[in-house]
Amino acid sequence: DAKTTQPPSMDCAEGRAANLPCNHSTISGNEYVYWYRQIHSQGPQYIIHGLKNNETNEMASLIITEDRKSSTLILPHATLRDTAVYYCIVRVVGYSTLTFGKGTMLLVSP
Amino acid sequence: GAVVSQHPSRVICKSGTSVKIECRSLDFQATTMFWYRQFPKKSLMLMATSNEGSKATYEQGVEKDKFLINHASLTLSTLTVTSAHPEDSSFYICSARRPGDSYNEQFFGPGTRLTVL
Secondary structure (H helix, E strand, C coil): CCEEEECCCEEECCCEEEEEECCCCCCCCCCCEEEEEEEECCCCCCEEEEECCCEEEECCEEEEEECEEEEEEEECCCCCHEEEEEEEEEEEEECCCCCCCCCCEECCCC | CCCEEEHHHHHEECCCCCCCEEEEEECCCCEEEEEEEEECCCCCCEEEEECCCCCCCCCCCCCCCCEEEEEEECCCEEEEEEECCCCHHEEEEEEECCCCCCCCEEEEECCCEEEEC
């Protein structure tokens, strides 16, 4: 079973920030938080990952709470092309396997 | 970023036939590749882990004699669905890991849609 809990769906208006939450209350000290997304009928795409500090790249920002029991993926200016299923995954670095949960279906509307 | 391709992108076959799906890492050598299966409106399920030059490691419940995996080179892994049946219809996705990547990142292919009639 996946070790994360995400809302099944979220809506966001185009141009607004999309904030996708993830609960991982049983995360271990050596586990990272990874985010992937899957656009319909495509393979998953890596977005970002972090351990305990907030991270930002060209796609998104990742905010991890101090107790590391939850995190939020932020798409600062959502576009229609960001409509996808977003997966939050916790994983030990050095361990290859990814376990996908059900994810959050983000629908960005005009 | 690293590029992984799959071929074919979609295939339709008759029940009882075998289908081969190719997964290639285009700009890096992948010592480890992974095969996933995704049923409609479901999440990805790992089927097997494939290491170059050795036998694949299958997840529990995945029939190794039905889903033959060959990873004969550092840039190519193949999944053969033998004696396919309608219940094997699914979206098959591969991913590849780039050696030396400190975070063991996986790069995914675009997927292959298999429909068995």
